[in-house]
Amino acid sequence: MATIELDNITKMFGKHVAVDGLSLAVPSGSVYGFIGPNGSGKTTTLRMIMNILYPDTGRIRIFGETLTPLLCDRIGYMPEERGLYRRMKVRELLLFLGRLKNGKDITTHVDRWLQRLDLTAWANKKVETLSKGMGQKVQFIATVVSHPELVLLDEPFTGLDPVNTEVIKDAILELQAQGTTVIFSTHDMSMAERMCDFIFMIFKGRKVLDGTLASIQDQYATDTIRIRTRDGAAVLRDLAGVERLKDYGQVQELRLGPNGDPHAILRTIVERTRVESFDIVKPSLHDIFIRIAGAEAQEVEHA
Amino acid sequence: MRKILLFAAREYKAAVKTKGFIIGLLIAPLMMGGSLIAFLLLKDRVDTTDKHVAVIDHTGKITPALVMAAEFRSTKEIFDTTTGRKTKPAYSFESVTPHTTDPTAQRLELSNRVRNGSLYAFVEIGASVVHPKNDDQASRISFYARNAAMDDLRNWVSGPINMRLRSLRLADAGIKESDVKDLFYWVGVEGMGLVTVDEATGKARDAKEADRVSALIVPIIMMLLMLMMIMMTVPGMLHSVMEEKTQRIAEVLLGSISPFEFMAAKLVGGIAVALTSAAVYIVGGTFAVQYMGYSEYVPFIALPWFIVFMLLAIIMFGAYSAAMGATCSEAKDAQALSFPVILPALFPMFIYVPVAREPLSAFSTWISLVPPFTPLLMTLRLSTPGGVPTWQLYAGLGGVLLCTLFFVWVAGRIFRVAILMQGTPPKLSNIIRWAIRG
Numbered sequence: 001m002a003t004i005e006l007d008n009i010t011k012m013f014g015k016h017v018a019v020d021g022l023s024l025a026v027p028s029g030s031v032y033g034f035i036g037p038n039g040s041g042k043t044t045t046l047r048m049i050m051n052i053l054y055p056d057t058g059r060i061r062i063f064g065e066t067l068t069p070l071l072c073d074r075i076g077y078m079p080e081e082r083g084l085y086r087r088m089k090v091r092e093l094l095l096f097l098g099r100l101k102n103g104k105d106i107t108t109h110v111d112r113w114l115q116r117l118d119l120t121a122w123a124n125k126k127v128e129t130l131s132k133g134m135g136q137k138v139q140f141i142a143t144v145v146s147h148p149e150l151v152l153l154d155e156p157f158t159g160l161d162p163v164n165t166e167v168i169k170d171a172i173l174e175l176q177a178q179g180t181t182v183i184f185s186t187h188d189m190s191m192a193e194r195m196c197d198f199i200f201m202i203f204k205g206r207k208v209l210d211g212t213l214a215s216i217q218d219q220y221a222t223d224t225i226r227i228r229t230r231d232g233a234a235v236l237r238d239l240a241g242v243e244r245l246k247d248y249g250q251v252q253e254l255r256l257g258p259n260g261d262p263h264a265i266l267r268t269i270v271e272r273t274r275v276e277s278f279d280i281v282k283p284s285l286h287d288i289f290i291r292i293a294g295a296e297a298q299e300v301e302h303a
Numbered sequence: 304m305r306k307i308l309l310f311a312a313r314e315y316k317a318a319v320k321t322k323g324f325i326i327g328l329l330i331a332p333l334m335m336g337g338s339l340i341a342f343l344l345l346k347d348r349v350d351t352t353d354k355h356v357a358v359i360d361h362t363g364k365i366t367p368a369l370v371m372a373a374e375f376r377s378t379k380e381i382f383d384t385t386t387g388r389k390t391k392p393a394y395s396f397e398s399v400t401p402h403t404t405d406p407t408a409q410r411l412e413l414s415n416r417v418r419n420g421s422l423y424a425f426v427e428i429g430a431s432v433v434h435p436k437n438d439d440q441a442s443r444i445s446f447y448a449r450n451a452a453m454d455d456l457r458n459w460v461s462g463p464i465n466m467r468l469r470s471l472r473l474a475d476a477g478i479k480e481s482d483v484k485d486l487f488y489w490v491g492v493e494g495m496g497l498v499t500v501d502e503a504t505g506k507a508r509d510a511k512e513a514d515r516v517s518a519l520i521v522p523i524i525m526m527l528l529m530l531m532m533i534m535m536t537v538p539g540m541l542h543s544v545m546e547e548k549t550q551r552i553a554e555v556l557l558g559s560i561s562p563f564e565f566m567a568a569k570l571v572g573g574i575a576v577a578l579t580s581a582a583v584y585i586v587g588g589t590f591a592v593q594y595m596g597y598s599e600y601v602p603f604i605a606l607p608w609f610i611v612f613m614l615l616a617i618i619m620f621g622a623y624s625a626a627m628g629a630t631c632s633e634a635k636d637a638q639a640l641s642f643p644v645i646l647p648a649l650f651p652m653f654i655y656v657p658v659a660r661e662p663l664s665a666f667s668t669w670i671s672l673v674p675p676f677t678p679l680l681m682t683l684r685l686s687t688p689g690g691v692p693t694w695q696l697y698a699g700l701g702g703v704l705l706c707t708l709f710f711v712w713v714a715g716r717i718f719r720v721a722i723l724m725q726g727t728p729p730k731l732s733n734i735i736r737w738a739i740r741g
Binding site: 047050051052053067072073075076077078079081082083084085086087088093096097099101102139143298 | 305306309310315317464550551552554556557558559561689723
């Protein structure tokens with residue numbers, strides 16, 4: 001069963017089309033990653049799912065029902081632009097936000113989450129005394145404290161150090177294990193690859209990718225060679241059948257053109273230098289993202 | 304509704320638990336009543352420096368009377384009888400022979416003496432003042448000083464001069480002043496209220512003497528009290544919504560409540576704050592006037608209407624203020640909007656004088672039925688001894704209710720769009736577009 005069904009939704013701001021005919025089905029209990037460049041429509045889509053913005057056309061169904069304000073109590077939402085009442089105490093604030101969602105057993109959930117995220121000692125401190133990372137964790141607790149069935153997290157890892165990133169990542173996976181459906185938007189492609197059951201990419205308001213990581217990679221075929229040679233990128237220029245070369249220092253990636261033959265390319269490279277490793281790989285999510293979004297500037301073009 | 308009350312309770316606690324609220328509760332009445340208190344405290348503070356005045360008396364008959372009156376005043380009126388402290392300046396007069404060939408040169412010379420400080424002022428009494436003729440320069444009395452228009456001395460000299468003129472005119476008519484001593488006895492007209500019926504006995508009850516406190520001061524205090532409640536609540540909503548937007552709290556809240564609930568909670572919280580302040584002022588004020596023995600002046604009959612109009616005013620202006628707060632992306636935007644937001648509430652202060660003087664006039668009636676002005680002006684009129692016809696109260700209430708609904712509806716449309724707009728300055732064209740399109 002799909003927790004979220006978006007059916008051909010469109011949202012315009014003046015003449016700008018923010019979301020264009022988007023359809024999407026998010027299965028229950030899954031972790032769904034929303035990726036896309038800035039301004040592509042991720043936040044607008046999440047706001048429409050939260051009933052904060054209304055679509056101009058199309059239909060949104062949540063938990064099998066047409067979206068109403070009442071259903072939003074069953075959704076936890078952490079917006080990208082987030083803040084907290086700085087003069088409230090942490091526990092008091094979490095109780096307030098949990099009760100605002102009509103949550104049950106809020107006191108128990110607040111105490112459990114504060115303990116889970118190592119914030120019990122800060123429960124009676126004012127929010128303004130927290131560090132940025134602690135504030136982010138409090139924000140996360142505020143999102144999940146009402147025990148929602150669906151959690152929407154807009155850029156949940158932005159501004160977090162690696163330790164807190166792991167803490168939040170584990171908490172998200174724990175929610176999934178309890179049956180919660182989680183959607184999060186991110187610019188961290190490796191995080192999306194590791195955490196998400198499904199990945200959805202929106203670009204200029206339109207859906208350009210949707211599916212499991214494997215199915216997405218299959219769409220892009222095995223057109224990438226990852227190679228390590230004794231002489232590095234210098235000997236990999238002017239190879240017939242290679243469209244682009246990306247130099248990572250120790251390793252280089254070659255993207256094959258339509259007529260690129262890995263065997264012929266390998267023969268040419270062996271004639272030039274000593275090959276230390278040679279893999280035909282599927283493109284990473286990062287590569288796919290860049291191919292679609294067109295940010296090619298960092299790539300080394302053919303000489 | 305539960306969410307609105309929950310959020311409103313947070314707003315209320317956040318507002319009343321601050322030092323600013325407590326200080327505001329004390330400072331607001333001081334600010335509002337400050338000028339009145341200052342006037343009462345300073346009204347007896349006058350310059351006691353003696354004032355010397357030259358008199359060009361073209362009749363030659365008036366100056367001695369002026370000198371005598373000034374001497375009498377100096378012995379009887381300028382010292383406090385209990386403490387002996389000098390409380391007023393002494394006046395003294397010197398007679399100057401009129402210059403017949405060049406009177407302008409003489410006036411210039413005396414003006415220069417005023418400028419160099421050897422004289423305070425000079426008075427010129429025309430030759431024909433005893434039996435004046437229309438438009439005759441010689442029939443005038445002129446007072447020359449640095450600030451003649453507002454001078455107490457000018458008012459004072461007119462008394463002895465006219466007393467002397469009256470005596471001269473009686474003498475010229477061959478009438479003894481002692482024979483007509485009642486001729487100049489002035490009988491004032493006392494202001495009285497209307498005769499009423501005592502509900503307990505059913506008998507007619509004597510009318511009460513009308514006084515300025517009931518007629519003017521009490522209504523103005525009631526109006527100022529309501530303005531104070533509005534000022535303590537409405538601008539705060541602008542800043543609190545702006546803070547929630549700029550500190551990125553608004554979208555977190557919009558994940559749990561609708562924009563309408565958000566704004567409604569702000570208004571309910573604001574009303575609770577205003578009711579708290581009103582309770583403090585009304586209860587405190589009632590005890591204070593009872594303690595001082597002035598409870599008869601409290602217009603208890605106007606209090607229920609006062610509360611109703613105050614609540615509606617706060618909802619009406621509060622909705623407008625919250626919507627404007629939602630359009631601000633930074634503190635300076637809110638600063639720029641603070642005055643325009645409060646202007647509709649302040650406008651009655653510019654026109655209350657004619658309304659207070661004639662509360663039942665056609666002007667007072669129609670201006671108090673203009674919905675944004677109704678709460679303050681109807682309270683002012685209702686608190687006067689004559690009250691307001693009942694139909695006007697209900698007409699005013701209906702107008703304010705409709706206007707409040709309209710304000711809330713428009714404000715809700717602006718609020719819903721603006722609260723998520725970061726970095727867009729509050730341009731009038733944007734605000735109108737959001738209000739129309741929602």
